[in-house]
Amino acid sequence: MPCSRTEHLLREYLADDLLSVMRAEIEQHVADCPDCAAELRHLHGAAHSLGQWRELPTPRWDRHLALFRVERADASQGWRFLWQWLPVAACTLMLGLLLINTSVLYRAGTLEISFGNPFDRDIEDFTGGLAEALGLETAADPFDPTAERIHSSYLADRGLVLEVRSNLAAASSRLRPAMVDSPGNGSLHDGNPTAILAPAIPQQSSTEPGLTDIDARHPHRDLLLRASQIDTAELVNSAIVQAGEHARILRDADGIGSEDFARLREQIEALRQQKLAVSDRLGEFIEGLRRDTAAGSESVAASLDELAGEMNQLRSRAQDFAAELRQRSESAQASRTERWRNDIANLEQRLASALCSHDASLRQLPEQETITVILTGLGEPTPARPVTDLIHIYAQSDILQCANGVIDPATLTERSNPYSY
Amino acid sequence: MSKSDEQLVAGALAGSARAWRQLVERHESRIYNLGYRLMGNSEDAMDLTQEVFLGVFRSLQRFRGEANFRTWLFRIAHNKAVDLNRKKKLLSLTGGLDENGGYDGLESSLRARPATEPDHDLAALQSNRQALELLSRVPLEQRLVVELKIYQSLTFEEIAQMQEISVNTAKTRFYAALKKMRFAPEEEHALLEN
């Protein structure tokens, strides 16, 4: 006969605040009652099966960010946002435009959010089509929280603002033309090489035995003066340092691989070692000359000539090497910059084509309004701001003309007057 | 150090989209999975997730740290799940769909779903399908108690408050649900033999 207490006891057993005496009592009963024991096992079994649930990743969604930005973004953020796309003109007009009616409609279980404009759905379709046309979705991890590739906001009377984060921007830090290291604008090739040498390599000439106070009666005075005039550090060192800099720029501009770079570094190091060796010998020579006043002038002069010749040879080798690397690094940089500009031009072209062909979904945008497209991180770098955005403001009237075949996408791009900010 | 939910709510109220985003990101997976278990498929789970966070957004101001944020979130989720379920039922009725057996469409939703979904690996799918099968045996109000108790570790007192029932009724619902989810003797045999 089944146990009559099972249900009552096991239900109580589940309580959060079960008293320990109760617990002990129930457990005692369960230990003695096969019915209750079996039932408890079943309940545990069910709970265990439920507990096997494996968390599923959340599909990508907007997180109501667009809604949030329209309804809650405070004045300061609103300003910052505006600042991005309208740096100078018409800022004062903008204040009142953020006040937009928002309504939320529930329709048959699905949810539609309207920002007080009648074509919100169209904007969604439009940005979707744009993302596709620009190939933005393909490389993105669908569960990456930062993968919000196009963010759209609509400002009544002004138009649609799209922030586009392309894959190009992600790679931009590597591809962006080097501004700071650029051999064209750096101090590297200016007249004063010692300025950049100072921190890099200690000046060796100054550590050589005091040549400035040579005894006027010293028999080898002329030789010593000549020796002191042999370039031991500045020009050779300068060339070596420049070679190293250009090799680095060459590598950073994807001009050479890491193996080739290592080989260049070895060559440069070999030059530096040779230079040090000649410097050492020159130092010894001078030291010997000072002490050994009896040495024959002719043989000493020949040795000095030899040393000077070696040093000169070393110097021209280093300078040639530096010049060659400079030339290679400049052309690598030029082609890197060209690739970068081509990529951007290509993106702009696709953008314009997409605007023209997908326009059908945005015909409701009033003709006097604009579509502002912010290409995040793709603007021209400046020394002050290495990362800027590239901004296009397309007039809806131009877009319509393009859609109707009156102008081509390239003209549309031109008329959008792109600028970096 | 990451900010507390309460700090993020305050940030969102002050207009920080970043705070709002962080808040949603922190909890969306919990709500999405809750929705999946209650509704049985990804689409409805996502609908529920969006509605829950819309509800949170709409009533941010009313959340003054009175309860903890999670409990508050679950209350909204609970109510939205009931709403959504009612709407779906209504739709299926007006659409003339006759659902024999199965509660609230969860069972039919399971049946309608093919055995594979591209996103998830098979092991997760099997254990999840088994859990869904068990959950589909009970009506929504019981399923909600199971959800809040087993997956969200709320107390019966908290659950009772949400459902506006007594603590005893909450316990009874939970017990009744688990009882319906226990394996039938033949199923148990099958399990043991496999």
Ligand SMILES: [Zn+2]
């Ligand atoms: Zn018993």
